Amino acid sequence: MPQPLIRRLQPYICLVSAVILLSSITPVMKYLFQRTDMQPIGMAGIRVAIGFAVLLGISLVKERRALLSIALRDLLQLSFVGFLGVLSYGLAAWGLLYTSVIHYSLIYGLLPSFTALFSFLMGKEQVRALKILGIAIAFLGCGVSISEGFDETWHTFGLGETLVLLFTIAMSAHIVLSTGLVRRLGVMTSNTVMFGTSASALLLWAVAVRETVSVPVSLTAMSLMLYMGASTAAVFFLRALSLQSLTPLTVGTFHHLVPVCAIAFAYLFLAEPIEMHTMIGAAIILAGTECVRRGTRSEQCLTPRYVTLGVQPQRTSL
Secondary structure, three states: OHHHHHHHHHHHHHHHHHHHHHHHHHHHHHHHHHHOOOOHHHHHHHHHHHHHHHHHHHHHHHOHHHHHOOOHHHHHHHHHHHHHHHHOHHHHHHHHHOOOHHHHHHHHOOHHHHHHHHHHHOOOOOOOHHHHHHHHHHHHHHHHHOOOOHHHHHHOOOHHHHHHHHHHHHHHHHHHHHHHHHHHHOHHHHHHHHHHHHHHHHHHHHHHOOOOOOOOOOHHHHHHHHHHHHHHHHHHHHHHHHHOOOOHHHHHHHOOHHHHHHHHHHHHHHOOOOOHHHHHHHHHHHHHHHHHHHHHHOOHHHOOOOOOOOOOOOOOOO
């Protein structure tokens, strides 16, 4: 029957859409660094502030009562989790200033491995052989992608790469820790609060380091900044929506596709070269992602699927 099939595919469609949007943000950010005088923390602050404005507008229409009645304890928890996932975009932007999109993407490709580690340690995932195999294969794909000139890569693993690695670890923790809060408080309410507190912190950070938070003059740059902010909000919304039906490890594993898409965008729009070993590594990453998807399929019948965005998600017969 078509309706159950559509319902089963819905979280995967949301997740793939989030991956595509997220993949496009990094090349856009690098493009702005190359052609404007925007500084990383200021850019991250504007990006998150735009995302917050988008989410706030939707939340005031969809979940006004839930947003205005949020408890202080929940506010503090969301702020902490938001700092891991949203405030860390300042680290990502800062790192990208000193490295290439390809290096950034390959390091970010370690996200599923860190997500799996956090999930296993917190007891949120069962250890299944096919999942472990898929993670190992995808990790191997990342290794193959940087295997040529490996010594040179490690010799040049500097500030930019280190900051991107810290961002990746923080984002993995965010994916795992935000699952329960999002399910309990609702997608829009949770992400609106996280973006609001993180945007304030990022803008204060930009002021503290004396970065000028200014809107670029050109229409193209302004449009790209708006795109980055709206896409960032959409990524968190779609990813949180998928977490209502999928496990954190599954969500993290699909992010193996982010380096593949980001490298393709960098090649098309920034003229960054793609070597043969990068293509082989990307193919191995896709194979690993498929292994984890198949290993998770048997768990889906045990996971409640939510088709509405209520404050307290419940089982539905729709």
